[in-house]
Amino acid sequence: MSIELTVNGRTVIVAAADDTPLLDVLRNHLDLKGSRYGCGLEQCGSCMVLIDGKAEYSCAREVASVAGKRVETVESLAAHPLRQAFLDEQAGQCGYCLSGILMSAKALLDSNKNPSRADIVTALDRHLCRCGAHPRILRAVEKAAAALREGARS
Numbered sequence: 001m002s003i004e005l006t007v008n009g010r011t012v013i014v015a016a017a018d019d020t021p022l023l024d025v026l027r028n029h030l031d032l033k034g035s036r037y038g039c040g041l042e043q044c045g046s047c048m049v050l051i052d053g054k055a056e057y058s059c060a061r062e063v064a065s066v067a068g069k070r071v072e073t074v075e076s077l078a079a080h081p082l083r084q085a086f087l088d089e090q091a092g093q094c095g096y097c098l099s100g101i102l103m104s105a106k107a108l109l110d111s112n113k114n115p116s117r118a119d120i121v122t123a124l125d126r127h128l129c130r131c132g133a134h135p136r137i138l139r140a141v142e143k144a145a146a147a148l149r150e151g152a153r154s
Helices: 022-029 081-088 098-111 117-123 134-153
Strands: 002-007 010-015 049-051 054-056 070-072
Touching: 010 022, 049 098, 054 098, 081 098, 081 134, 098 117, 098 134, 117 134
Parallel strands: 002 070
Antiparallel strands: 002 010, 049 054, 049 070
């Protein structure tokens, strides 16, 4: 079956069964390896992507359910302030969960340019990170939010 969707601003048509997981299509059909396979049960957040601007799991999401929708992966963040803020704050250790965390943080900052610490914690609550980088991750999101606000004033 051919399914059309927009990935990182580019319209693509993929040949995949309707029930193929979106994560599989992203990684194996479109060669976008940033989104990770963690638990496969929509519990860890490693596979998080944005679907029409909302943070969603992609590991168990059937690709047919995103036909005609906009999908953003971590690869879309090359020039986003989140990327630099995470580097500056050394907000990752092993890095496995970071692509999902970054996408949830982007969804938050797209809808709230001035999030409180509680807003950030809530937005990232669906993610499991075993490395203990949480304080640095929170600081990085705060730093990116400040950079976005500053850029909006320029």
